[in-house]
Amino acid sequence: MPDPIRSYLDELRSRLVRRVPEGELSTILDESEGHLLDLAEERGGPEAAIAKFGTPARYAARLLRARDVVLPVWRAAREPLAVVLVLEVLDILMALTMTYTNNGRLVAGLHLALTGAGSVAFFFACFRARRMLWVPALVFCLAQTFLFAGISGILESARLRSAAVWQFHALDARDREIGTIRSALVTGRELFKKPEASIELQALPTPLSGFATPRTLLHRVEAVSITGRALDLSWNGSPLLFQPSSTRVEVPLGPATYAEAQRRWNEDFDLVSQKLATLDKDNQQDREDLSRWRDSWFAAAVGRFPLAAAVWTRLLLAMLELNALAYLLYRIRRAIPPRRLA
């Protein structure tokens, strides 16, 4: 047997095997071989015979249609469904990553194009499978729901992690600030224990410059506290800057005022220390909360699940409608006799 005819028959066999009973397959192959050999003799070569016979794909399709053999569901639908899946994943990624784009028309256009292409692919899958694809559609939509929630959760988690990095920086800065204030407070107290009234402001440690009293430090501590609270309530994507208190009390360091300053230090020291301790505790709590929040991608994914389920339930309904339409068209097509010669 010439090689082109052998190749032709091999391909034909591969397209029919397991879909046509073995006995019928041998019959088809033997008949086809005999016919091809006759044609090759008549037309002067196997290539011309094959050209007259048509492609193996078309021949196999005709043979299967005549036997009313349809493709197994997953075999018929896998390529179009894979296309749908890829398109939908792109759509999800686009929807999640382009949230901040102001160009609504672009987003809507891309969404429409991807969804439209996905619908066409699914419609093709239904038509090719020649039956209702309820189960694949359901599985597909469930998979998409989890995929959407998963991707959405992962992206949300990445966003949270990115936010958390900055928030940890802010917390570190707040810790440092509290440490500095505490150190300045202690240093100031030690200084005011001395009886001399000759302490120069410039001689105080740098953090204490401009903060002559614990009360002033308290202002600053409160400012830190307020900023710290604001940190938990909102985050705007940039590191928080700790502004020193705008309230600066100028205390002249003469003998008359020195005693007054000394009294105020001693009066307020405990209050300010207590405030700092509370801030420390808050800071620690914030750090723990932030760690939990940063690591809660799964919670973020679960949080997105209702939205995903709503979206994909709608998609499931649309797919089933398309499925029904494709099946209806298939039935109509079957009802029309396909072979016409005259």
Place this chain on the structure above:
Amino acid sequence: MFKNNLEALVLGALRDGPKHGYAIAKAIEKAGQGALRMGENQLYPTLHKLERDGFVAAEWHPQEGRPPRKVYALTEAGTEELARHRERWAAFASGVSSLLGAEVGHA
């Protein structure tokens, strides 16, 4: 225009005796005088359907150095089916001829 005409053509080709696939294709081609074009890949699905429907019966004829040939012959049911096709075609052709003739006459 003429439903299931390929089946009718195959049955008609077998009217004057049993034939294998290639001979049936040649017979249709020859009888059609170029007017009937049929792809080879349409022939066997039709033959197998006719065989399943009981309108043709087939038997294998061994050949020297070549694969055996499956030769098809009309069954009694096939002969009756061919007669029905013939009647339908006669009615159809008569109607069309009459209509075309009247139109030609008016022209």
